Amino acid sequence: MRIVVLAGGIGGARFLRGLKAAAPEAEITVVGNTGDDIHLFGLKVCPDLDTVMYTLGGGIHEEQGWGRADETFTVKEELAAYGVGPEWFGLGDRDFATHIVRTQMIGAGYPLSAVTEALCARWQPGVRLLPMSDDRVETHVLIEADGERKAVHFQEYWVRLRASVPAQAVLPVGAEAAKPAPGVLEAIAAADVIVFPPSNPVVSIGTILAVPGIREAIAEAGVPVVGLSPIVGDAPVRGMADKVLAAVGVESTAAAVAAHYGSGLLDGWLVDTVDAGVVGEVEAAGIRCRAIPLMMSDLDATTRMAREALDLAEEVRA
Amino acid sequence: MRIVVLAGGIGGARFLRGLKAAAPEAEITVVGNTGDDIHLFGLKVCPDLDTVMYTLGGGIHEEQGWGRADETFTVKEELAAYGVGPEWFGLGDRDFATHIVRTQMIGAGYPLSAVTEALCARWQPGVRLLPMSDDRVETHVLIEADGERKAVHFQEYWVRLRASVPAQAVLPVGAEAAKPAPGVLEAIAAADVIVFPPSNPVVSIGTILAVPGIREAIAEAGVPVVGLSPIVGDAPVRGMADKVLAAVGVESTAAAVAAHYGSGLLDGWLVDTVDAGVVGEVEAAGIRCRAIPLMMSDLDATTRMAREALDLAEEVRA
Numbered sequence: 001m002r003i004v005v006l007a008g009g010i011g012g013a014r015f016l017r018g019l020k021a022a023a024p025e026a027e028i029t030v031v032g033n034t035g036d037d038i039h040l041f042g043l044k045v046c047p048d049l050d051t052v053m054y055t056l057g058g059g060i061h062e063e064q065g066w067g068r069a070d071e072t073f074t075v076k077e078e079l080a081a082y083g084v085g086p087e088w089f090g091l092g093d094r095d096f097a098t099h100i101v102r103t104q105m106i107g108a109g110y111p112l113s114a115v116t117e118a119l120c121a122r123w124q125p126g127v128r129l130l131p132m133s134d135d136r137v138e139t140h141v142l143i144e145a146d147g148e149r150k151a152v153h154f155q156e157y158w159v160r161l162r163a164s165v166p167a168q169a170v171l172p173v174g175a176e177a178a179k180p181a182p183g184v185l186e187a188i189a190a191a192d193v194i195v196f197p198p199s200n201p202v203v204s205i206g207t208i209l210a211v212p213g214i215r216e217a218i219a220e221a222g223v224p225v226v227g228l229s230p231i232v233g234d235a236p237v238r239g240m241a242d243k244v245l246a247a248v249g250v251e252s253t254a255a256a257v258a259a260h261y262g263s264g265l266l267d268g269w270l271v272d273t274v275d276a277g278v279v280g281e282v283e284a285a286g287i288r289c290r291a292i293p294l295m296m297s298d299l300d301a302t303t304r305m306a307r308e309a310l311d312l313a314e315e316v317r318a
Numbered sequence: 319m320r321i322v323v324l325a326g327g328i329g330g331a332r333f334l335r336g337l338k339a340a341a342p343e344a345e346i347t348v349v350g351n352t353g354d355d356i357h358l359f360g361l362k363v364c365p366d367l368d369t370v371m372y373t374l375g376g377g378i379h380e381e382q383g384w385g386r387a388d389e390t391f392t393v394k395e396e397l398a399a400y401g402v403g404p405e406w407f408g409l410g411d412r413d414f415a416t417h418i419v420r421t422q423m424i425g426a427g428y429p430l431s432a433v434t435e436a437l438c439a440r441w442q443p444g445v446r447l448l449p450m451s452d453d454r455v456e457t458h459v460l461i462e463a464d465g466e467r468k469a470v471h472f473q474e475y476w477v478r479l480r481a482s483v484p485a486q487a488v489l490p491v492g493a494e495a496a497k498p499a500p501g502v503l504e505a506i507a508a509a510d511v512i513v514f515p516p517s518n519p520v521v522s523i524g525t526i527l528a529v530p531g532i533r534e535a536i537a538e539a540g541v542p543v544v545g546l547s548p549i550v551g552d553a554p555v556r557g558m559a560d561k562v563l564a565a566v567g568v569e570s571t572a573a574a575v576a577a578h579y580g581s582g583l584l585d586g587w588l589v590d591t592v593d594a595g596v597v598g599e600v601e602a603a604g605i606r607c608r609a610i611p612l613m614m615s616d617l618d619a620t621t622r623m624a625r626e627a628l629d630l631a632e633e634v635r636a
Contacts, residue, residue, distance in 0.1 A: 041418050041419070041422055042418065042421055042422030042425050042426075043418070072390065072392055072411075074390055074392070074411035074412060074415075075393060075411050075412075075414050075415045075418070076415075078411070078412050078414075078415030078416070079415045079418065079419065081415075081440060082415065082416075082419050082436075082437065082440050083439075083440070084419050084422070093390070093392035093393050093396070093411050094392060094393075094396050096393050096396075096414070096418075097392075097393045097394075097396030097397045097399075097400065098396070098400075100359050100360065100361070100393070100397065100414075101359070101397065101400050101402050103360055104359055104360030104402070107360050108360075118400075119400065121401075122399060122400050122401070
């Protein structure tokens with residue numbers, strides 16, 4: 001079975017761990033969000049790709065969900081001693097090595113997809129990890145600060161400001177000119193199932209879908225497309241998805257997110273048992289829906305969620 | 319008093335510590351060798367400039383003579399885990415931060431001299447540290463390996479091969495097209511004394527002198543130029559200077575090094591007491607010479623050496 005998963009960071013990465021356990025024989029291709037990539041200290045940092053790679057490769061800081069386990073922060077402290085920031089972005093020494101290798105390879109002319117493959121040769125994530133695009137796409141968030149509207153990098157909005165001010169718009173800068181990375185459209189065309197894990201529908205999956213050609217390829221693949229709600233009981237399971245949903249005029253409910261993807265794209269939708277009341281509404285909109293426990297509290301729970309997603313896909317297919 | 323010092327790495331840096339103590343009121347400008355600069359992991363590393371900066375700024379690893387005190391090697395271990403080398407060059411985590419800042423600034427368009435000034439704003443070395451040139455100069459060493467002649471980067475010859483094969487030639491690649499960094503010629507023209515510390519006469523001071531304009535400016539400055547022999551009793555005090563002296567056809571003796579600089583450039587020369595026998599020979603060649611203890615065993619001994627150098631300069635002037 002060939003499965004394509006669109007993934008952001010923590011939510012996507014943890015779901016993938018369950019999916020690998022639920023379908024150990026499947027060929028899984030992950031199309032990773034690169035809209036939250038950022039240049040820091042002259043180095044190219046790809047937080048979402050790295051979270052997937054570290055999580056599946058056994059290098060992740062488990063409690064935190066991002067960054068490396070057993071991390072130290074000597075380089076960052078030294079940079080601060082030079083007065084060089086930003087200090088709000090937590091790059092550890094182990095993590096720095098990843099960004100140094102990536103930046104060196106990109107400087108030598110390799111596209112991000114080739115770099116990602118090279119990094120994965122070490123981590124052996126057990127999936128094929130592709131960036132959504134080799135072209136630079138940077139998600140910016142429009143905010144109002146000191147009476148002025150301005151666009152800040154997504155990481156600045158998310159990490160420095162902790163989404164504490166309303167997002168007026170989310171702008172995937174460069175997306176309209178970006179091309180899907182080599183292998184992305186081919187993987188989608190060859191997929192048996194396409195899954196949207198409980199990643200952020202706007203700044204993770206939404207950004208991937210904003211790369212021209214990807215949404216169309218998914219819609220035209222002719223295979224079940226199933227998703228899992230990142231919203232449980234009107235609040236994001238993790239993170240601050242409600243902030244960016246508001247920016248695109250979508251309510252923070254499991255039903256509203258399903259409607260945002262739309263029945264033209266999405267065939268099946270899993271909501272949490274606390275949201276069982278919306279199943280009828282989602283199905284009325286032409287999307288098959290089931291309510292199951294959606295908390296990725298451990299690998300077993302996550303594996304059950306992945307199995308339910310695959311079961312729902314079979315139900316859709318039949 | 320304005321003093322200009324041409325400096326390589328460890329020898330130059332330690333001597334400068336003594337010079338600062340011997341002449342606390344002096345304005346010292348250091349023209350640093352950049353011929354041993356190397357790009358590693360996509361980062362620009364300037365070993366000699368950093369050794370001077372760390373030594374005078376209190377950050378040096380004292381026993382080792384280069385690199386940072388209290389150093390850790392997490393980044394390097396992680397790079398090795400990615401299969402990315404070289405492993406023979408010991409870059410520590412603290413040191414990495416310096417190269418990251420430098421590379422970022424150079425990428426942003428700053429010349430090396432401006433970058434060095436910015437780095438020194440943290441270290442406050444108490445001297446004005448100038449790279450010999452903002453242009454790229456890279457010392458290569460011609461060797462014979464596996465029956466073939468080939469040029470290797472100086473660091474590869476020095477650090478990886480530990481000068482274990484004969485150097486057939488020393489090539490300061492790019493030197494003939496390099497321009498002295500801003501301030502270098504001005505500092506030499508305004509100097510009261512010019513000092514060659516016991517740095518390597520070929521790959522440190524020799525490289526600086528290979529930048530067109532610098533040798534001429536020193537010869538024409540009309541002020542005493544005094545040097546300290548890096549060779550004591552027919553062997554280098556430290557390092558493997560004999561290997562590269564042989565490549566330029568110079569014997570490893572205090573007298574031969576003085577003759578290599580020549581009376582057209584050098585006015586005074588300090589040799590160690592064990593080499594007192596060569597004083598007559600050096601003076602016969604037109605270079606005033608004295609024999610004093612030349613071991614930089616501690617700050618007091620080094621300060622005495624610096625004082626003797628300044629005294630010799632005054633004697634030359636008189």
